Amino acid sequence: MSIEFCIDATSGDARAGRLITPHGVVQTPVFMPVGTLASVKGVPQQTLEELGVEILLSNTYHLYLRPGVEQVRAMGGLHRFMSWPRAILTDSGGYQVFSLSELRKVNEEGVSFRSHLDGSSHFFTPESAMAAQIGLGADIMMAFDECTEHPADRQRARDSMELTLRWADRSKKYFEEHKREVPWAQSLIEAGQTTVEEAATQALFGIVQGGMELDLRRESAERTVEIGFPGYAIGGLSVGEPRTLTQDVVAATVPHLPADQPRYLMGVGTPEEIVRYARMGIDMMDCVLPTRAARHGLLFTSEGKISIKNAAYAADDGPLDPVCHCQVCSRYSRAYLRHLYASHEVLAMVLNTIHNLTHYLDTMRAVRHSIKLGE
Amino acid sequence: MSIEFCIDATSGDARAGRLITPHGVVQTPVFMPVGTLASVKGVPQQTLEELGVEILLSNTYHLYLRPGVEQVRAMGGLHRFMSWPRAILTDSGGYQVFSLSELRKVNEEGVSFRSHLDGSSHFFTPESAMAAQIGLGADIMMAFDECTEHPADRQRARDSMELTLRWADRSKKYFEEHKREVPWAQSLIEAGQTTVEEAATQALFGIVQGGMELDLRRESAERTVEIGFPGYAIGGLSVGEPRTLTQDVVAATVPHLPADQPRYLMGVGTPEEIVRYARMGIDMMDCVLPTRAARHGLLFTSEGKISIKNAAYAADDGPLDPVCHCQVCSRYSRAYLRHLYASHEVLAMVLNTIHNLTHYLDTMRAVRHSIKLGE
Secondary structure, three states: OOOEEEEEEEEOOEEEEEEEEOOEEEEEOEEEOEOOOOOOOOOOHHHHHHHOOOEEEEOHHHHHHOOOHHHHHHOOOHHHHHOOOOEEEEOOOHHHHHHHOEEEEEOOOOEEEEOOOOOOEEEEOHHHHHHHHHHHOOOEEEOOOOOOOOOOOHHHHHHHHHHHHHHHHHHHHHHHHHHHHOHHHHHHHHOOOOOOOOOOOOEEEEEEOOOOOHHHHHHHHHHHHHHOOOOEEEOOOOOOOOHHHHHHHHHHHHHHOOOOOOEEEOOOOOHHHHHHHHHOOOOEEEOOHHHHHHHOOEEEEOOEEEEOOOHHHHHOOOOOOOOOOOOOOOOOOHHHHHHHHHOOOHHHHHHHHHHHHHHHHHHHHHHHHHHHOOO | OOOEEEEEEEEOOEEEEEEEEOOEEEEEOEEEOEOOOOOOOOOOHHHHHHHOOOEEEEOHHHHHHOOOHHHHHHOOOHHHHHOOOOEEEEOOOHHHHHHHOEEEEEOOOOEEEEOOOOOOEEEEOHHHHHHHHHHHOOOEEEOOOOOOOOOOOHHHHHHHHHHHHHHHHHHHHHHHHHHHHOHHHHHHHHOOOOOOOOOOOOEEEEEEOOOOOHHHHHHHHHHHHHHOOOOEEEOOOOOOOOHHHHHHHHHHHHHHOOOOOOEEEOOOOOHHHHHHHHHOOOOEEEOOHHHHHHHOOEEEEOOEEEEOOOHHHHHOOOOOOOOOOOOOOOOOOHHHHHHHHHOOOHHHHHHHHHHHHHHHHHHHHHHHHHHHOOO
16 A cells, blocks of 8 residues: 545535545645755744644755765655654655756756756656655655746647656656665564565656646646556646646646546645635645745735735734734734844744744645535 | 742752742753843744743843844833743843944943944943843843953953942942833733832842952952842853863852852853852853854763764764753754754754753753752
8 A cells, every 4th residue: 555545525626635645644635845855944843743734745856965865765764864754745856957956958868967056967867766756765756757847839848748758657667666665664574564565655646747738738637647646746837837827727637637536736836826726626735935935034824925024013012913823923923023033033934934834734724624514 | 029049958069049030930050041132043932941941041232232122122021022931131231242342442431332233333331231121121130341351461350340340339220220110010010910119120130350360359249249239140251261260260259259149150151161160159150052052063962062064973863862851852863963954954953952952951950959969
């Protein structure tokens, strides 16, 4: 067994369910906080647990560069390395290579690129990206894809989609042959707690590409489903296109993904957007927005977005968000948060991140509740 | 009432006691973590409470510059501003002006200096430093002193000591006339919960100076005691002198301070030093060392000091300190802490600080326990 997905309630296109992973149950629709380098910046794992985080996303590209996959594997995989007993998803590295690395060159075999850290040369193939993700040992890993740039002409979008499909095939093949090598299964087998046959494995999700061409998205979805994965992601969005176009692409893709399998929309979005996409039938989302914005003093509240650096808050004795029950809103004033931010205090990043994550997680809790009530 | 000090046990020169402040009881000997800008860098107040911190130190000079005393006073004082219900001590600003500011000029009236933040001009007098500390509203505030530089010749040390004595007199006079203005007393009076006569006030401590001249230290102690304060600090140490000299000065000063009043040694020290000074009869200490060192990856353990950036820890699966029960040592490996530090993750500062503070607080717990056992 790798994962199971159960849909408990639907309302329109939206579904509320449970994703059962080797490291616990994830209630969906879910927003996954981003812990790029095996840490949600500034927030201790204990606090993440208290916030009710059930699944984290970590970035293969970053962890591959630092501390290195072998390092993490030797420590028993990501869960043990970062002391996070709940579920983890790793991305394929494709998007990060696309957005962060330098001198990127794509050919049939894979992508050569230079590290954004030290300029060193690297080469990712579907096989090496799978090997890296197996070494990291997340519960869910992603097929290696090419994230098509925007804008891209139709031929380019098709070529890129075809490449991603061939890479999906290679990803699955490598994964099936090597999935027993995941570090936590190995240690359970060695401890006699399970057998090679019965040990849980990771789950590999496919990724739909196709640029902004709605018919290519449909084709990509259908052909990725043909290869066959336990879950499907919609990639190649949030790459600079208008938000309405993102929505159109999602709307054109969702109907061609299996209704009984999890659907993951990568890299979105604002609090309003994650609600909208959940309503459209998306089950999983991730975004750096709540955590990155927090570090820049941008805070999401029930009354809208607040820039805490604003001098107007210097004498504001009230809580950041009067209806939020997080440890930040229940304890500190806007004046204090403004002071911390203006003084470049580390605690500003910590508290702001805790609040923004709470806002996102509460938003998703409300969405799940609404779906169950049939609203 | 401002503070009460009860000695519960002695062992040699060491004493274990309780300092009862308007914001709770502080068990002594105590190490006070430094929260310069109304925050112990990176650590939420809730965590400080869980660590058992009973008193924090905050810096008047820094808070005066940012966010400003009036801002804090308007928010009800430091306790309410930073949401810290337990005791707080503020320094006088004298040491910070001495060590941080530019173009400092001292005359009989006070000190003119330029802000280290923006170069703006300011003037501190004993009266304005008292007004600032009353506005901040810490439980314990410090007389305004001149921190004599090291080295200083005998005449310079005497002149500086005499100035500090005159300023101590002026500090006490201003404090006695204005101590009812502390923001938390005012709000209690307005709420009808106490009367002007019965409201708790802050406690003002005197500071002994005298450079490294042992007879001047004695004279400074005796004449400061003559002025009369509910507690006494030994200032002007840890200014670059050899550690053995610091110890000699403390040894020469302590016998001339009242046995039944708290003794506060400012700005020390290492874990070994805080034990040594507690043994010499010191009741209160503060130092940026555990928190600042943490941010530079220097960690105090039962096995000595560790530089977590060391590559040797990259594959070290063990806890930072096997006998430490803090949330960091119980959850994370040295390998993970090394990774966080090497990757410049904010969480490195948070976790390292929590561990170092635990080490210091546990050290003082052990000291108090030993004194009570008569060891």
